[in-house]
Amino acid sequence: xxxxxxxxxxxxxxxxxxxxxxxxxxxxxxxxxxxxxxxxxxxxxxxxxxxxxxxxxxxxxxxxxxxxxxxxxxxxxxxxxxxxxxxxxxxxxxxxxxxxxxxxxxxxxxxxxxxxxxxxxxxxxxxxxxxxxxxxxx
Numbered sequence: 290x291x292x293x294x295x296x297x298x299x300x301x302x303x304x305x306x307x308x309x310x311x312x313x314x315x316x317x318x319x320x321x322x323x324x325x326x327x328x329x330x331x332x333x334x335x336x337x338x339x340x341x342x343x344x345x346x347x348x349x350x351x352x353x354x355x356x357x358x359x360x361x362x363x364x365x366x367x368x369x370x371x372x373x374x375x376x377x378x379x380x381x382x383x384x385x386x387x388x389x390x391x392x393x394x395x396x397x398x399x400x401x402x403x404x405x406x407x408x409x410x411x412x413x414x415x416x417x418x419x420x421x422x423x424x425x426x427x
Contacts, residue, residue: 344372344402351395351404358409360393371395374425375402383423390427394418 347355355362362368367390374388378399385405388395392410396418397403408416 370427387424
């Protein structure tokens with residue numbers, strides 16, 4: 290899990306227990322990770338990008354949500370704008386903020402600077418957000 294690898298590098302404890310749903314035989318060789326033109330894997334590129342711009346941390350729940358929905362936090366500077374939204378909420382004295390970045394909603398515990406959960410636009414319809422005191426639209 291790419292985000293999980295990054296968070297391990299930062300020393301944040303991660304314990305994600307995903308059920309094994311792969312029905313392939315155990316002796317199937319693993320695929321080599323894809324690389325870009327510079328020979329860098331996607332995980333390395335993401336890790337480099339996160340090292341430069343990440344200030345918020347991610348809860349285990351948020352990591353599982355982002356991973357299961359294949360949310361690309363590099364797309365359109367999403368992580369940078371999430372950090373900016375969290376900063377804006379903190380400056381206004383928020384405790385729990387809904388930060389909307391493009392089609393992704395992040396619930397951020399501003400005091401701990403931690404993303405609690407994340408969801409995509411399809412999941413937002415018909416939902417009620419409780420226990421938030423502000424919304425930041427980036």
